Amino acid sequence: MSVGTSASPTPRVAVVIPAYNEQETVGNVVRAALTLTPEVVVASDGSADATAQVARTAGAKVVELLENAGKGPALAAALQATDAEYVVMLDADLQGLTREHLDVLLRPVLDGSLDMTIGVFAGGSFASDFGNKMTPQLSGQRACRRDWLLGVPRLATERWPEPAITSHLKATDARWAYVELPQLAQVLKETKRGFWSGLGARSKMYGHLLTFWVRKRRGE
Known part of the structure; x- marks a missing residue:
């Protein structure tokens, strides 16, 4: 053994996956995540289907x-x-997730060059790519330190937490960047729920997201 040298401990990494009625896709997302770490946590958000069991x-x-x-x-x-x-x-509704995507997200955070990465689809499907690139700040594919994320104000109360995370990035002067996730796609709400129901859910989501700053100023 060389004097004065020691192996650095391997940092613990967990994959966290919020999921609501995603029984068709969550299993494949979990299996891909397990290629990175044995710690994969799915939070089934009151799902009425078999999301938790799958x-x-x-x-x-x-x-x-x-x-x-x-x-x-x-x-x-x-x-x-x-x-x-x-x-x-x-x-939980990703399609085509691989270990390479996870490495792209995680590597800059582990090596200390960034505090957060935000994944943007590239070449997965036109509909997924278009929506993701129009509003990349709303991407659910991210990596960071757990304690930083737990420090995001309103994280546990916002139905859609991405604006709260963006606000905390600014408030803490965190170093962050978008990273491309090639050949990765997401199942559209209109596909999962039917066109009109999915469109209604999407409209409610964007309405909630767009009013975040107003609600924050009001202290709601």
Whole structure:
């Protein structure tokens, strides 16, 4: 053994996945995440389908919220279910996820060059790419330190937490960047729920997101 040298401990990484009625896709997302780390936590956000069972069978630790409270509360619940130093956040409706995508997200955070990465689709599908590139700040594919994410104000109360995370990035002068995730796509709400129902859900989501700053100033 060389004097004065020691191996650096391997940092613990967990993958956290908020999920609401995603039984068709969550299993594949979990299995891909397990190629990175054995710590994969799915928070089933009051799902009415077999999301929790499918995720558990695929190998994830599952936290079940009794009611559909939103992505923020589900994300917070998943974070509380692990004490890993670093986390990779993923949506449960991804298609084509690979270990390479996870490495692209995580590597700049582990090596200390960034505090957060935000994944942007590239070449997965036209509809997914277009929506993701029009509003990349709303991407659910991210990596960062767990303690930083837990420090985001309103994280556990916002139905859609991405604006709160963006606000905290600015407030903490965090170093962040978009990273491309090639050949990765997301199932559209209109596909999962039917066109009109999906369009209505999308409209509600954007309405909630667009009013974040107004609600924040009002202290709501």
